[in-house]
Amino acid sequence: MSTLEKHIIAAAEPFDRIDDSTFAEKFDRFKDARLILIGDASHGTSEFYTARAAITKRLVERFGFNIVAAEADWPDAHSVDQYVRHQTTVSAAESLNAFQRFPTWMWRNQEFKEFIEWLHRHNGDCPESEQAGFYGLDLYSLGASIRAVIDYLDKVNPDAAQDARKRYGCLQPWIEDPAQYGLVALKLGEAPCAEGVRKVLNDLLIRRLEYARKSDGAFLDAEMNAQIVRDAEEYYRALYHDPDLSWNLRDVHMFKILSRLLETKGSKAIVWAHNSHVGDARYTSMGMSRNELNIGQLCRENFGKDVVIIGCGTHTGTVAAANDWDGKMEVMKVVPSLEDSYERVMFNSGVPRFLLDLNQHKELTQMLMKPRLERFIGVIYRPATERWSHYSKAVLPKQMDAYVWFQESKAVIPFETDQPQFPPAVDETYPFGL
Incomplete structure (x- = not known):
């Protein structure tokens, strides 16, 4: 020994x-x-x-x-x-x-x-x-997060909800397979949807106090989902031109969400x-x-x-x-x-x-x-x-x-072994999925 x-x-x-x-x-x-x-x-x-x-x-x-x-x-x-x-x-x-x-x-x-x-x-x-x-x-919930932000804004500010629909509409063709958005952005050499998703998040944060008074804890959920859309857009653009950057963007996003949760006193x-x-x-x-x-x-x-x-x-x-x-x-x-x-x-x-x-x-x-x-x-x-x-x-x-x-x-006990049939996703950790 x-x-x-x-x-x-x-x-x-x-x-x-x-x-x-x-x-x-x-x-x-x-x-x-x-x-x-x-x-x-x-x-x-x-x-x-x-x-x-x-x-x-x-x-x-x-x-x-x-x-x-x-x-x-x-x-x-x-x-x-x-x-x-x-x-x-x-x-x-x-x-x-x-x-x-x-x-x-x-x-x-x-x-x-x-x-x-x-x-x-x-x-x-x-x-x-x-x-x-x-x-x-x-940050892999692009479609669900877009829906959550719009649903929230429909309740507290219908005009802002309409603006969000227009801005998020840029991503609509790639909602089911957002990695394809990264390919398009790479070919175009630009970020076609970046400004729009940033504006939705910024507008939400500018009106934080107003919205929070109207909806109590629901604002945090909307804010986090808007942050996800903003960060996911950047993440999918990075997938093909810089895989190391995409990993970093993902973990920076996770840290941002965690830090936001820790803002509450006593957390x-x-x-x-x-x-x-x-x-x-x-x-x-x-x-x-x-x-x-x-x-x-x-x-x-x-x-x-x-x-x-x-x-x-x-x-x-x-x-x-x-x-x-x-x-x-x-x-x-x-x-x-x-x-x-x-x-x-x-x-x-x-x-x-x-x-x-x-x-x-x-x-x-x-x-x-x-x-x-x-x-x-x-x-x-x-x-x-x-x-x-x-x-x-x-x-x-x-x-x-x-x-x-x-x-x-030993292995976990799963509810099922078959997986949902969605378009193949390109993850930054493929093929290891970390």
Whole structure:
């Protein structure tokens, strides 16, 4: 056994069952943070979902965290938010019907359903001002967000609604497949719809006080959707001429939405997203080689010591993923982790499940500072080309503050495996879907 493995064994905080209260209690050390980002190494691993749910429950229930912000589209998440806040009569399962874009299993799964049922019960015992909400940070809801903005303006200012219809009408030909707008913009060498979508957002913000008086909390929803349309227009233009920029635009957008949510006095947020988004990009090949940033980096740069980043990893097992974008979900075997990877170092310790606090063990931290491979499985998994498709270099102790390890893991339990038949979307993380 190597010296490194001995140090990991000494530092590891083992646990058995995630649903045992002693698991979530391990994270009480982070209770004074304002922002806790919980990452996962795949979008289809049951243990990652249940672990972050257990951590989140404890932080919400005991330490006043009141925002759960996820790598999900705002309009879809809004349906869940209404359910957990008792603002609708639909069931948990019905609230999840909003998630109809590939990959549906990312949110339409049993593990997530059980979490929002818990949050619904928790909020039922709280005054409205103390309830925790669920929000989406992503920008893939162009059509739904346009409809939401216009519906809102129809109620508070019909003239402004007509102006928005005209300005958003520029995007109408590409609503079903907005990536095609990026191709058209590239060919034209211009941004045909940019000015219009910016004006809708600016006009909304100029009248913020007036609208907020008329509609209470509905203004925030309209503002966020207008922000999505504005940022999505720019994002899709960047897809073809600068993929690295498109990644940055997406994570900057997620940070903007999160920052807006944190403007409320007393707000404390938990972020659920992939390790590639929450692990500080400056200490991965994303930042070191490709000049990419992410929400984890932006949170640290703007909120400093108020931020804690927790990652999850696994050695082998099964995962819910697809072979291709918009493809059918499959339960796939996870190939055992590669030599020279952080996952293999954790596996070699022989401890099946543990928490590793990367800030508390100086000698171990120093030994882990050597850049190693780290596995990133998104909604697409290609085991045959795993080294090149799913591994990237990272410096784990700089990338994260803590790491939750599962030697073996299993796939989430999806509501369905077939995916909606929409036009093939070109995502900036294709074919890996992070």
